[in-house]
Amino acid sequence: MDLLQQLAFQGLNGLIWGLILALMALGLNLIYGVLGIINVAHGAFYMLGGVLTWYLWYLAPWGFWWGLLLAPALVGLLGLLLERGVLRPVEGRPVMTIIVTFGLLLLLQHGVLLLFGGAPRSLPEPVRFTVGFLGLHYPGYRLVVALLSVVAMAALWLLLHRSRLGLWIRATAQSRELATALGLPVPWIYLLTFGLGAALAALAGALTAPLVSVSYRMGEEVLIEAFIVVIVGGLGSLGGAALAGMLLGVLEGLFTVWASPVLARVLALAALGGALLLRPEGLLGKRSGSGEEAR
Amino acid sequence: MLYNARVKGMGMKMKMGMEMEMKKLTRREFLKALVGAGAGLALGLGVPLRAGAHARAGAAAETIRIGHQVDLSGALAIYGYWQDRALRAAVAELGEIAGRPIELYTEDTASSPATGAARLRKLIQQDRVDFVIGSQHSGVCKASLPIAKELQTIYFPLGEATELTSKWGNRYSFKVNHTVRSHVQVSYRWAVENLGKRWTIVVADYAFGRSHAAEWPPRIAEEGGEVLSTIAIPLEATDFVPYLAKIDVKNTDVLLYVFPGGSVVRFIEQAASLGILERVNLFGVICSIDGIDTETIPALEGSWYVSNHPRLHEEVPEKLREYDAHLRRAVGVDERGHELGGPRTVTGSHYWYAWEALHLLKRAVEECGWRSKEDNPVLIETLEGLAAEAGYGFPQGALFIRAQDHQGFHDHYIERVEGGKLRVKLHFPKEEAVYPPEVDYTKGA
Numbered sequence: 001m002d003l004l005q006q007l008a009f010q011g012l013n014g015l016i017w018g019l020i021l022a023l024m025a026l027g028l029n030l031i032y033g034v035l036g037i038i039n040v041a042h043g044a045f046y047m048l049g050g051v052l053t054w055y056l057w058y059l060a061p062w063g064f065w066w067g068l069l070l071a072p073a074l075v076g077l078l079g080l081l082l083e084r085g086v087l088r089p090v091e092g093r094p095v096m097t098i099i100v101t102f103g104l105l106l107l108l109q110h111g112v113l114l115l116f117g118g119a120p121r122s123l124p125e126p127v128r129f130t131v132g133f134l135g136l137h138y139p140g141y142r143l144v145v146a147l148l149s150v151v152a153m154a155a156l157w158l159l160l161h162r163s164r165l166g167l168w169i170r171a172t173a174q175s176r177e178l179a180t181a182l183g184l185p186v187p188w189i190y191l192l193t194f195g196l197g198a199a200l201a202a203l204a205g206a207l208t209a210p211l212v213s214v215s216y217r218m219g220e221e222v223l224i225e226a227f228i229v230v231i232v233g234g235l236g237s238l239g240g241a242a243l244a245g246m247l248l249g250v251l252e253g254l255f256t257v258w259a260s261p262v263l264a265r266v267l268a269l270a271a272l273g274g275a276l277l278l279r280p281e282g283l284l285g286k287r288s289g290s291g292e293e294a295r
Numbered sequence: 296m297l298y299n300a301r302v303k304g305m306g307m308k309m310k311m312g313m314e315m316e317m318k319k320l321t322r323r324e325f326l327k328a329l330v331g332a333g334a335g336l337a338l339g340l341g342v343p344l345r346a347g348a349h350a351r352a353g354a355a356a357e358t359i360r361i362g363h364q365v366d367l368s369g370a371l372a373i374y375g376y377w378q379d380r381a382l383r384a385a386v387a388e389l390g391e392i393a394g395r396p397i398e399l400y401t402e403d404t405a406s407s408p409a410t411g412a413a414r415l416r417k418l419i420q421q422d423r424v425d426f427v428i429g430s431q432h433s434g435v436c437k438a439s440l441p442i443a444k445e446l447q448t449i450y451f452p453l454g455e456a457t458e459l460t461s462k463w464g465n466r467y468s469f470k471v472n473h474t475v476r477s478h479v480q481v482s483y484r485w486a487v488e489n490l491g492k493r494w495t496i497v498v499a500d501y502a503f504g505r506s507h508a509a510e511w512p513p514r515i516a517e518e519g520g521e522v523l524s525t526i527a528i529p530l531e532a533t534d535f536v537p538y539l540a541k542i543d544v545k546n547t548d549v550l551l552y553v554f555p556g557g558s559v560v561r562f563i564e565q566a567a568s569l570g571i572l573e574r575v576n577l578f579g580v581i582c583s584i585d586g587i588d589t590e591t592i593p594a595l596e597g598s599w600y601v602s603n604h605p606r607l608h609e610e611v612p613e614k615l616r617e618y619d620a621h622l623r624r625a626v627g628v629d630e631r632g633h634e635l636g637g638p639r640t641v642t643g644s645h646y647w648y649a650w651e652a653l654h655l656l657k658r659a660v661e662e663c664g665w666r667s668k669e670d671n672p673v674l675i676e677t678l679e680g681l682a683a684e685a686g687y688g689f690p691q692g693a694l695f696i697r698a699q700d701h702q703g704f705h706d707h708y709i710e711r712v713e714g715g716k717l718r719v720k721l722h723f724p725k726e727e728a729v730y731p732p733e734v735d736y737t738k739g740a
Contacts, residue, residue, distance in 0.1 A: 009540050013537060013540075117368075118367050118368020118372040118403070119376065120370065120556070120558060122557065122561050124564065128568070130568065130570075137568075139568045139569070212533030213533055218533070253537070261528075261532075261538055
């Protein structure tokens with residue numbers, strides 16, 4: 001491949017991963033912005049999305065597509081239960097939430113280890129085609145992933161900005177006290193937001209399941225990157241998270257043209273670290289530092 | 296003043312009230328925390344993690360304790376699964392060593408050097424095992440070898456990096472299975488002559504893969520070939536496309552891939568989807584597809600492997616078939632290499648390691664009259680240079696342990712995927728696998 005082809009290829013690949021990261025980061029940010037929870041278990045929700053999709057693929061024809069629908073729904077439901085049952089006492093106290101959600105992560109991981117086993121498993125891409133451009137053949141399913149990610153993000157935006165629930169979520173993120181005073185059902189909003197965030201993570205996991213090996217630890221790497229993206233994008237800023245996610249992905253892809261992918265990741269993260277030094281509040285974060293505003 | 300006194304009085308009452316409040320809460324919360332911690336502890340201890348599955352054959356003081364440091368989860372889980380089964384089958388069959396019942400202690404490395412090393416310590420120091428059969432993961436082996444030496448416990452690393460019996464080895468380690476150097480040595484001439492002169496090498500980026508990355512290029516150059524590039528991929532990598540895109544497909548004749556574990560399916564499929572496999576000769580060490588059902592991956596058709604033992608029973612040399620059948624029966628594998636009553640494919644080239652290691656250990660212990668770890672020096676001398684003929688204990692074939700570096704040598708094969716099945720094309724006797732030793736443990740160390 002010549003340089004232009006390489007750039008296009010790796011850049012596109014990076015963008016697709018960036019979109020997945022953005023999905024993860026959006027869920028994380030939503031949960032933090034509204035509930036004040038730093039959700040370390042987010043990686044486990046991603047993993048559950050992948051594992052459930054694998055099971056559905058294994059058990060049923062068209063299983064993958066069912067997985068894409070059911071895995072986020074089921075994990076979202078789990079999120080509801082966890083918010084109500086486990087997390088409510090520690091909401092608003094970020095340090096405690098780290099500890100509690102870390103415990104959840106361990107429980108969920110080892111639960112899956114018990115049931116699913118320790119060996120990574122694969123499922124095939126549900127659609128096999130390549131798209132030719134610039135003399136390259138790019139695997140078609142990845143483009144489907146990109147498309148579906150964008151659709152999910154657009155749907156999220158619509159929910160947040162064009163629906164009453166979205167209005168309530170944003171209001172609660174701005175000020176819980178005022179929202180309560182105005183009569184909003186804040187406990188329900190918390191419940192649904194956490195479930196929504198978990199569902200987004202599971203969707204990301206379901207989408208990537210055919211691209212990676214599904215295993216009980218598959219959420220670990222993505223989680224760290226998602227946190228980085230959330231901080232760099234601006235804690236509480238959804239637009240920032242999406243932007244930072246895509247930026248990280250694309251940068252990593254472009255650097256891969258000249259460096260090994262491992263080094264490319266180091267360089268991309270360093271670049272993001274540099275961005276954070278220049279704008280400590282994050283790319284699109286608010287300087288006023290309340291950190292609770294969800295856009 | 297009165298007013299002040301009253302306020303002060305109220306203040307004091309309030310303060311006392313609050314303190315009592317606080318005390319009440321503190322005690323209640325303390326009790327809650329205690330119950331919670333107790334429940335958590337019970338849950339933690341009760342949850343049967345993969346590790347710590349102990350098979351005790353009657354915990355009498357006379358038993359011989361064998362530790363198995365095995366990769367039951369993580370990247371090399373498929374290898375660990377079969378090593379575990381094979382060792383359990385060997386323990387079940389032998390039952391005793393020198394009249395003493397065998398107790399097996401199993402710990403999961405999680406395919407991680409840090410975890411594996413910690414579990415080794417646990418096996419030796421807490422479970423007080425007499426011998427350890429080690430991990431398949433060369434990185435775990437590397438981390439474990441110094442510990443085996445420190446704790447003076449004989450250790451059988453099942454990894455394959457050449458350095459395990461040179462730079463990193465010591466008197467306490469014995470390897471029944473080949474090193475990377477043997478694999479390279481038996482096959483490089485054939486490969487350059489028959490597959491092509493221009494190579495791209497893709498390896499898993501850890502001890503085992505790096506051993507390959509070091510061993511192949513000089514040998515290929517010897518035969519007049521050249522290595523265009525070496526690409527290292529982390530063992531836990533999930534998306535291979537960024538790495539695959541770096542292969543110079545136009546100029547590559549041979550794509551050598553050394554990538555053990557379940558992720559290789561993903562690697563192959565992604566390579567196929569990028570059109571790479573149609574244009575190169577795919578050559579690997581068997582570690583890249585052992586445990587993988589070749590019939591379900593059309594992209595593997597026509598690929599070549601240097602292997603240690605045929606996966607199909609019908610491909611096993613005539614004189615070994617009886618022993619091979621016995622091993623399969625004992626471990627629960629059918630003639631095609633599929634798990635009986637399960638979905639897995641056997642790691643046919645690897646799963647005999649643990650089986651033969653135990654049989655070799657039994658022979659050595661019984662020969663020298665070993666009774667406790669104090670007799671280790673004598674046992675070590677017995678193992679050095681020990682040779683075994685093909686038999687039920689050694690179904691892979693004749694084996695010998697070289698005295699200087701405690702390295703085992705055995706036969707190898709070249710196999711090719713044809714019609715989805717691995718077919719033997721060449722058979723190399725163990726003498727061809729021998730290379731000069733780099734160390735001499737007989738002189739100490």
